[in-house]
Amino acid sequence: MTTLLTGLSDEPNRHGVGARLTSPHGDTKAARWADELWSAVRAGDEYTAVDVVTEALHAGLEPEAVLLDVIGAVQHRVGLEWAANRMSVAEEHVATAINDRVIATLSPHRPAAGRGRVTIACVDQEWHSLPARLVAETLRLRGWEVDYLGAQVPTAHLIGHVHRTAPAAVCLSSSLPTRLPMAHTAITACQAAGTPVMVGGLAFGADGRYARLLGADAWAPEARAAADELAAGPLPQPSGARQTTDDLPHLADQEYTMVAQSCTRLVRDTFQLLEQDFPAMKDYSDEQRERTAEDLAHIVDFLAAALYVDSAVLFTDFLEWTAEVLTARGVPARSLVPGLDLLEEQLRDFPRARNLIHAGRAALGSRP
Numbered sequence: 001m002t003t004l005l006t007g008l009s010d011e012p013n014r015h016g017v018g019a020r021l022t023s024p025h026g027d028t029k030a031a032r033w034a035d036e037l038w039s040a041v042r043a044g045d046e047y048t049a050v051d052v053v054t055e056a057l058h059a060g061l062e063p064e065a066v067l068l069d070v071i072g073a074v075q076h077r078v079g080l081e082w083a084a085n086r087m088s089v090a091e092e093h094v095a096t097a098i099n100d101r102v103i104a105t106l107s108p109h110r111p112a113a114g115r116g117r118v119t120i121a122c123v124d125q126e127w128h129s130l131p132a133r134l135v136a137e138t139l140r141l142r143g144w145e146v147d148y149l150g151a152q153v154p155t156a157h158l159i160g161h162v163h164r165t166a167p168a169a170v171c172l173s174s175s176l177p178t179r180l181p182m183a184h185t186a187i188t189a190c191q192a193a194g195t196p197v198m199v200g201g202l203a204f205g206a207d208g209r210y211a212r213l214l215g216a217d218a219w220a221p222e223a224r225a226a227a228d229e230l231a232a233g234p235l236p237q238p239s240g241a242r243q244t245t246d247d248l249p250h251l252a253d254q255e256y257t258m259v260a261q262s263c264t265r266l267v268r269d270t271f272q273l274l275e276q277d278f279p280a281m282k283d284y285s286d287e288q289r290e291r292t293a294e295d296l297a298h299i300v301d302f303l304a305a306a307l308y309v310d311s312a313v314l315f316t317d318f319l320e321w322t323a324e325v326l327t328a329r330g331v332p333a334r335s336l337v338p339g340l341d342l343l344e345e346q347l348r349d350f351p352r353a354r355n356l357i358h359a360g361r362a363a364l365g366s367r368p
Contacts, residue, residue: 029061030069037074037102041095046102053102063106064141068223072134075099085328100130103137114145118230119167121149121158123174124182131201132173138223142231155186162193169196169218169235171226174203177210177318178301181260181308184214184244191217191238198235200226210309215247248309255350256307263304266346267296273342295322296339303343306356315356316363323364333364340364 033056040048056066078095081087087095120136122129129151136148147165149158162170170190174183180203190197198218204211211219217235220226229235245251259266271293275281284292299319306315323333340357347353 030056030065030073033059033061033066033070034073037070038077041074041078041098042091044091044094044098046098049098049102050105053105057105064138064224067103067106067134067137067141071099071103072223075130083325083328085325096130100133103133106137106141115143115231116168117145117147117165118169118171119147119149119158119161119165120171120173121153121186122151123172123179123186124154125152126174126176126179126182126201126203127151128173128175128201131175132171135171135173135200135223135226138227139230142227144227144230155182155189158186159189159193162190162195167195169198169230172197172199172216174199174201177203177309177314178305179203180210180214180305181256184247184308187214187216188242188244188247191215192241194238196235196238198226198229210311213247213309215242250310250352251308253352255352256304259300259307259347259350259353260304263297263300266300266343267293269346270296270300270339270342273345274338277342278338295336296343298322299336299339299343303353303356307352310352312356312359316359319360320363336364337361 033052036052037049040046040052053066053070056070057063061070075096078087078092078099082089082092118139120132120139122132132150133148136146140146147161147167149161158170172183172186172190174180183199183203187197187199196217198220199211199214199216200220200222204214204216204219206221208219208221217238218229220229251257274292281289281292299322302315302318306312319336323336326335327333340361344354344357347357
């Protein structure tokens with residue numbers, strides 16, 4: 001494993017939402033254009049956003065720098081503003097859509113001699129497609145023939161495409177660690193078809209630890225590194241088919257499977273127990289009740305993902321990030337603890353799950 005596909009680092013949002021673009025090659029001249037694009041995006045002004053990118057290109061900024069150091073940098077700021085409660089979900093969606101559309105102004109010329117063909121896709125259930133598109137466009141700018149499949153690509157469809165097109169590599173992107181089980185399925189399926197896999201995105205850890213754990217053939221910390229790795233030579237050919245427990249022997253205890261299959265029930269029962277134990281919830285508005293249920297669902301999903309890769313850090317990082325987001329919205333971080341307590345009661349027969357919850361509670365308790 002030599003190489004994160006999306007060009008994203010893990011701070012400040014360690015579980016992958018609103019992550020930032022980082023690159024040691026960042027063009028300092030891009031800062032002015034990033035500021036102007038931010039103003040256009042924040043105003044929801046697509047036409048001005050296109051003008052900014054066009055003017056940056058006419059001013060001599062390299063297309064790759066416009067892509068990664070202007071558009072990517074603005075998308076990073078979108079995530080920060082949302083996390084800090086200075087941007088609504090709707091405003092974040094508008095900004096992301098504008099950034100996605102202005103990328104079209106960077107359409108590369110057809111290369112005289114292509115480097116080869118690669119497939120880029122988000123893993124099944126991963127809807128954060130902009131990071132993968134940044135990589136796709138970077139590779140196109142460098143002369144690759146790219147099949148960009150977009151968000152939420154079912155593994156069966158991905159494999160069908162691989163069989164039809166025989167790419168030199170498949171690049172898989174995922175921002176949320178809750179997609180790691182689906183990513184693992186896609187990685188092993190591509191490898192069984194004889195195609196090496198490079199992965200990236202915050203789901204795989206800032207240092208690529210989950211890429212290595214899931215047996216990916218390569219990992220890259222950002223888009224430029226991914227392109228450099230592919231240009232350096234063919235990725236190592238996969239050794240062949242293998243079972244999930246070959247990579248993750250701890251899954252033999254079935255804790256992940258049983259918790260994952262019980263997610264809906266766990267969320268429902270924990271919510272009902274909260275209503276019983278905390279009468280104040282009866283006065284919650286419909287929106288407050290909905291958000292409480294959503295928070296519980298996220299906690300259970302991340303608990304399941306942490307069980308899959310057997311990582312307490314995955315779970316505690318998510319809880320600490322959630323605490324930061326809640327604090328920015330005027331909700332005390334300690335409000336997460338009762339839900340963890342009730343969840344632990346329901347998982348009393350699952351020692352790894354209980355240990356993860358203990359670690360999560362300790363992480364929240366250490367916050368100032």
